[in-house]
Amino acid sequence: MLSFLARRLVAAAATLAAATVVVFVVLEVMPGDPALLMLGTEARPDTLAALREQMGLDRPAPVRYLAWVSGLLTGDLGRSMTYGVPVAELVADRLAITVPLAGLAILASTALALPLGLYAASRRGRPGDFGVMAFSQLGVAVPNFWLGILLVLVFSIGLGWLPAGGFPGWQAGIGPALAALVLPAVSLALTEAAILARVARSAVLETLGEDYVRTARAKGLSNRAVLWGHVLRNALIPIVTLVGLQFAFLMAGTVVIENVFYLPGLGRLLFQAITQRDLIVVKDVTILLAAMVVLVSFAVDLLYAVIDPRPKAGS
């Protein structure tokens, strides 16, 4: 068990280290002169020189790489060229929107998918099952940004119930802030729910065939008691794993959805930094998002190892 976890930890750390090298090489080595890439060919020589000095471009690339990585580890992410403030400050502000958004989306997708998956499994082969599977196929096919646009069309422009975009800030109160996150979270949640409902259905069907379920039924327990008391608990293993694995897609989704709803989160910061060629922010935010994906994958491995003994023997 411990050696399995140690190996996964080393693999996660190695992936993370390789990711920092990739990001650094792509954004600081491959462009040749990152300052020129940021300011463009029309920039004045003295402005270019000032930026080169600020970025420490006179130092060799390996030294700059080590300085960047040690800054990442100590929370010193450098200074944004566009905003003129420390990147760490910017990131902290933006995470206050992206993290609740991702959390709401996971909550909404799980709350929708679990009952649907259970319902479909209990109605296997019947119209209800067919309906859930059709929803699942449709949900996967609908791009989340299109769903976001449609939700705005109906709930903001049509009914006027929820804001079409923007974020009032948490200081405006929980109500208005959450209201601004509802439509983006639902847009993100639908695709995830569609996949999750399918997996939940499969997991429940598989568990329904187990001996202990037959025993529970033989004891005279009702269908409902068997489903909630025995089946769901055991079917949760693949479901929890998938929720973790979907995190990467969710983070990718927030990048697009935050731009649909003009939410000033981490994804919008990254997008704006790219269009403004603020490579310092691009570098930091990209590695931060990649680190979140790697860490969540590792956490899922941990969880899986704790819940299910098989992968330990297998690897």
Add this chain to the structure above:
Amino acid sequence: MRHLSLGVGLLLTGLLVAAALVSFFWTPHPADAIGIARRLRPPSAEHWLGTDQLGRDVLSMIMVGARNSIAVGAVAVGLGMAVGVPLGLLAAARRGWIDEGLSRFADLVFAFPAILSAFLVTALLGPGAINAILAIGVFNVAVFARVARGAAIQVWGRPFVRAALALGRGPVSVTLVHVLPNVSAVLIVQATVAFAVAILAEAALSYLGLGIQPPAPSWGKMLHEAQTFMPMRPTLAIFPGAAIALAVLGLNLLGDGLRDALDPRLRPSRGAG
């Protein structure tokens, strides 16, 4: 259900391909014909899906957009297969450090969701269709390498492969004659899924302005432009999105149907989905 998936998938994918092919020699109106006098028209006999804010025919733009989506998807999947499948087969045949290296490469690629790697490529090279293809293609290399490796390892454990090895066949010959034909079904199914993912990723990138560039029409860009004008003409935001959803739905159903048709052990009633 199995035949329904395959049938609907074939129909929708056929429509997508037909729309793209027909657009090469016929569209109801030239897709780039601007006409301020006819802008934001509702669907009518002349413009079946209406016109956009510049008076361009929406149906014609969707047809040409299908061509662009297919092109991006085909090249991104082709790139993924051309590089990823040989890598996966090699890792399965040799195992050891090559296999370990491939797994670490895949871990690294998967640390960057496709859209994130597309952002990185865009930051370096600027926005554009080629860069979008490159980013999605690199992601697909890792996907196909992993799928090919997993399927090939299973085939390597089968008795007929051991028999071929015992008869003195080399690993290259075994891979080409025995392993590749036996993993091709899995790869074909993966190709349809990857194609659908590529269409979604390209649409998202074009929506953000990082994919196909003007004046070439793309479904994602049409949605982005529609957002400004949808209070006046809601259909502008509906048709391009429906085109993306139907294309992706068709490819996913085709993949499901093919998987079931090519592997008789998989039956929907077992709950495999």
